[in-house]
Amino acid sequence: MVAKIFIDGEAGTTGLQIRERLAARRDLEVLSIDPEKRKDQSERQRLLNAAEVAILCLPDDAAKESVALITNETTRVIDASTAFRVDPNWTYGFAEIEPGQGEKIAQARFVSNPGCWPQGLIAALRPLVEARLVPGDYPVNYHGISGYSGGGKQMIAEYEGAASASQYMPYALTFVHKHLPEMALYAKLNRSPLFEPVVGNFAQGMATSVPLHLDMMAEIPTGKDLHAALSDYYAAVPDSFVQVAPYDPSAGKSVGLDPQVHNGTNTLTLHVFANDDRQQAVIAAVYDNLGKGASGAAVQNLNLMLGVNARESLAA
CATH class of the missing domain: 3.30.360.10 (Dihydrodipicolinate Reductase; domain 2)
Known part of the structure; x- marks a missing residue:
């Protein structure tokens, strides 16, 4: 099964590197927004709700806005900003922080990527x-x-x-x-x-x-x-x-x-x-x-959430 992934903020430094790491994957379909519609809220909302996993590579306020645009109960989120890193409702995306954290990330709907x-x-x-x-x-x-x-x-x-x-x-x-x-x-x-x-x-x-x-x-x-x-x-x-x-x-x-x-x-x-x-x-x-400090960690978390090899698309 091919999972649909939307990188909200794919033109930024972290977003570009995530996209590069996922480019050769055949188990994923990376959804892209038309460059002319990057500020079109309705188009962003459509893609966010169409994705199985949305990866947010945005400033804090924009990340919060993107989460608010998700109206379904199925889209899962990896947020690379600082907006939710100490939020108890989000799972911290440092898989090595303790034994069992990888399993928590795998089951989570909302994952905050570490800084x-x-x-x-x-x-x-x-x-x-x-x-x-x-x-x-x-x-x-x-x-x-x-x-x-x-x-x-x-x-x-x-x-x-x-x-x-x-x-x-x-x-x-x-x-x-x-x-x-x-x-x-x-x-x-x-x-x-x-x-x-x-x-x-x-x-x-x-x-x-x-x-x-x-x-x-x-x-x-x-x-x-x-x-x-x-x-x-x-x-x-x-x-x-x-x-x-x-x-x-x-x-x-x-x-x-x-x-x-x-x-x-x-x-x-x-x-x-x-x-x-x-x-x-x-x-x-x-x-x-x-x-490990940004895009690599996001891909590691994505792999865990999708149930694929944690090292897929990642050089060690």
Whole structure:
């Protein structure tokens, strides 16, 4: 049976990549809106209600509008905006967040696709909080660098059209960011992290890090303890795209974590660096901000919802 899919916002960065990933599929029919009718509400409503699954690649307000246009009881939705990510009526679309989440996504009607920045933090901390190696009230600092494609068409144009684009541009230094509620909720933190995102002069990919003062924990874990907790956690998740790099206590002396190494894939790799004598550690994550951080995650969720192989159309 061929499933009808409508990508509302297919002309945007995330929408284009989703369409590219689905182009060779024979089990899907991707419905397209006439470019001249993109702002025609009645045509969008027709396509939204004709689809088995609608994937929304829109700003928050437009995503809410699209959901309101669905008048049937059958169209299922994957929303890539931040509009519904902490809504209890929506299922969070990070399949590796815990064992059983993939099954929840498979059964859900409404799925909120995770943000690119939150996934690195959640992947690093959720297992450690669950294992009680890191307390929920720990004062988390979160840092990372992402390709400029995460800023959408305007930022892409600014970088690709500039003679001398910024190599390293921190932003959101008001410490207010739309991803903070999502990070705290799904990492099971009792307080928002101190978040410092950076845009780099490369199109795609990201690397994030969570530094930890282990002497602040009730029982001080070693680097091996942290690595074992992460490895065991993701080994228990079926079809996981999250992998944990082997632990080498001496590896931190010289590290090249290329934020672009997983570009074009749906892989997220966690790295543990620790100094047990100093009781300090860093959990780093590397992944594609437009892959596992956006379009790849959406396709993974779509596969789960349609009951096909979770890795269909996704390079690992």
